Amino acid sequence: MWRAGVAAVVAGVLALSGAAPAQADTVRDLQYWLNDYGFTQAWTMSRGDDVTVAIIDTGVNGDVAELEGVVIGGTDVSGIGSPDGQTPVGEEEEHGTMVASLLAGRGTGEGNGVIGVAPDADLLTASVAFGLDTGAEKTNDDQIAEAVVWAVDNGADVINMSLTRNTPDWPESWDDAFQYAFENDVVVVAAAGNRGSGTTQVGAPATIPGVLAVAGVDREQNASFDASSQGITIAVAAPSEDLVGVLPDGSHVVWSGTSAAAPLVSGLVALVRSAYPELDAANVINRIIRTADPKGEEVPGPLYGYGIIDPVAALTAEVEAVEQNPLGSLEEWIRVHRRADLPDAEGSEGTDDQEIVPIADPPPPRADSAKTLLPTPWTLSYITVPLSLVAGFGTLAALLGIGATRHIRRSTRSDA
Template structure:
């Protein structure tokens, strides 16, 4: 039980963060959101602010009554068993997390130039609270399915299982999302929280995985894990968000980089409503700014996300998700048990009824009828062969005798 609890806490530690103690004055919050300009988000707002798109936040719950999120949450639920039915009562050891994440995705701010504003400030939010107990795997699968069924266009997952693999129940849930053209955006994880390498769901094919960088665009060694499944990089240091109590704090981690990208995905979906999930993701990665250095893909993926280019650039359409094909992965890696199942017995062909007398000893002997039907002809044939053979032998001997004379 202690080992299981430690694993749950390790997963929760990636979901969590270490917020700075100082509060940020409300009138300075917007100025601290450097990513709005540095990553083309403010420019993208000239085209769309994400209206009509719904982002599902699978997390600790998004608190109701927060001024910066007024009108953003349009629905929710709880799978932890300890939250509120609408998912708006924060739960867990780090209850602020879900609200902080939501504010970076679709915060409304408290005025034209004050408060936290998200990357897609007119997008709607669904809040789904989950726990990290012994059935957290099942909760995640149920949460993804619920999000799809309740209108999510984008799913934000600022959490990690801390393992490269994932349970088979996630196969069905994430395939369900892919089949319904829902884009799943997941955090790479944080080195500072013990995640040296990317963990599921960020390792699942088709998921847009987000790595983290600092204000200078350099890899965030404490606030980002590395791995080959990273799709794009986004800010993960000196982030500002709002807590359930309405307090502004600065924090770090790919937990914050992920909703920034989820908001950019919402902008793309709003600007290009006819695109499927594969092409939405393709616009994100195809327009990212390549970092250039060899081997950088492990840290930056395709490069820094660029919201303006993702929304407005001319990008050829694709037929496959550039982040991979989960269905194909399942086909190859979830093969059936190689142990053959017992097959149905094949019925033996019907035999002619035995007309002979069965031999109780089991020794194979001819029956009386078989002797009658077969014995006489065989005897006649044998006699003819004997006579012909004798005549032939006699002829040969006679020939030899005449030659000797």
């Protein structure tokens, strides 16, 4: 299951600097992908204006500082949340707000707080209760199908899905829902999953033809071993390690996984749709995959798909138009693979309800008790306190040294 955690080294740095609560400018400084991937340069051309992105997840708390005024509509498809979809539900309730902040966060001031890669995009939220024993009124499969249809009907241009069914197949109810999205010119973005948390194969919805499936790379832009799964349905890759997001209580967390990579790609889709409003979904997708950096690999490949996203190139390059989605046709897949004229057999592929979970993050490298950008019991025990003791002994030694020097000088003068 999904977990949020802060890399111990981050908490350690804050502890060493003497920070108590994390300062917003420190949070902004952690967003390496904004400059390293050219998003800040891309903002001179597009910031996602007039584009609406639906977050189908555990719910998005639009009251946190970075998301004030960002969420323009919502629903709850679980039956246990609030009607506006802004009350986080399920055991992994923090997930949706973190995803939303990476995509369209507004920051908390000039140069402060988490800013999303599409900071002028609007968000919709559909809260889903993941798991089989949540008390939800509908199955996981039915919740997802309903959420997709609701997102389309409420004006979504993009749908972000940082979740997995953990199987490559999907129920027939998803056929209709996703086909409805494609027929209404919506780009659907889905996370591939994370090997480090046990997702060894890419699962639906990232396996559905036409979906923009996202893998993850590390800080050196190499395929992430723990924070990404690999497979033949991957479309592009994006940063998936050491990403900072906002929790529903307004605090901040550093996390890793394709759950975080997906909203970066959804945000890029928003930038392209805003800059090129005349392009249909197929050509938006084509522009993103054709301008991605293949890293010398044959494309599409199981590690990077067509390559690592390049926001500036996606907005500026000349890309030949296409007539259909380059990632495949769900309608054609249904025609070939579904057997609507045959009665459903119990346990047949794609018919059983399957537990759906937010994409599980790989465990933090050291202390998974670390949760926010604050000193934790781990850092207090192993970093702050020992360093304080060392500093204390160092100060004492320095004072003794100064005292001894002065004593020697006085003794020398007396002897003279």
